[in-house]
Amino acid sequence: MFFTIVRPLITLFLWIFYPVKVFGKENIIHDGNVVVICNHLGKMDVPYVGYLFKGKTYYLAKKEWFKNKFLAWLFDQMGGIPLDREKVDMASTKKALSVLKSGKRLCIFPEGTRNREGTEIQPLHGGAGMFAFKTKAKIIPINIHHKPKLFGKNYVYVGKTFDFSEFDGQKYDSELNDKLTQKMYDELCKAKLELEEILQSKKKVKDKK
Numbered sequence: 001m002f003f004t005i006v007r008p009l010i011t012l013f014l015w016i017f018y019p020v021k022v023f024g025k026e027n028i029i030h031d032g033n034v035v036v037i038c039n040h041l042g043k044m045d046v047p048y049v050g051y052l053f054k055g056k057t058y059y060l061a062k063k064e065w066f067k068n069k070f071l072a073w074l075f076d077q078m079g080g081i082p083l084d085r086e087k088v089d090m091a092s093t094k095k096a097l098s099v100l101k102s103g104k105r106l107c108i109f110p111e112g113t114r115n116r117e118g119t120e121i122q123p124l125h126g127g128a129g130m131f132a133f134k135t136k137a138k139i140i141p142i143n144i145h146h147k148p149k150l151f152g153k154n155y156v157y158v159g160k161t162f163d164f165s166e167f168d169g170q171k172y173d174s175e176l177n178d179k180l181t182q183k184m185y186d187e188l189c190k191a192k193l194e195l196e197e198i199l200q201s202k203k204k205v206k207d208k209k
Contacts, residue, residue, distance in 0.1 A: 003077060020154045035105075
């Protein structure tokens, strides 16, 4: 109920203060267990991703965001799952897996920390692929073009959905985890490249006019 009321306000907030143009809308999946992976540029990444989908998107967020009781309540209502990045956090892992097993959507920023340069995709933290592998979830790669700026237009690209079906039946271990992580990295890089190509093409058309 709370999310249903707040979502239109978030959408209005983005339209006014952080306008965004979305490419690849045809690749969005609204239903079923889906893992969304996205590059990480700043705090606005979460509302950008949430804006794309119908219903609530759950997401892993560093536990420091939940220190304040009110913010902890707010983030919980919005789908936030606190994650301790300093150690193996079984509580957050179980909750994230439960979200996916319930047929819901989970967003992960596998770079782990903000990409302050914003140029290339940073090496991904191991473990993000485990959620999709163990729940046989579809994976949607998303690229945010640049760090959001107040009243500045931004661009978001939704890449083609992929999965880990090629690894079905294999034992989940460190070797397989590396393969899953590499595939996720490749797909994020592909989404970034495709967005850049779209923007370059539009720029050429505009320059010709």
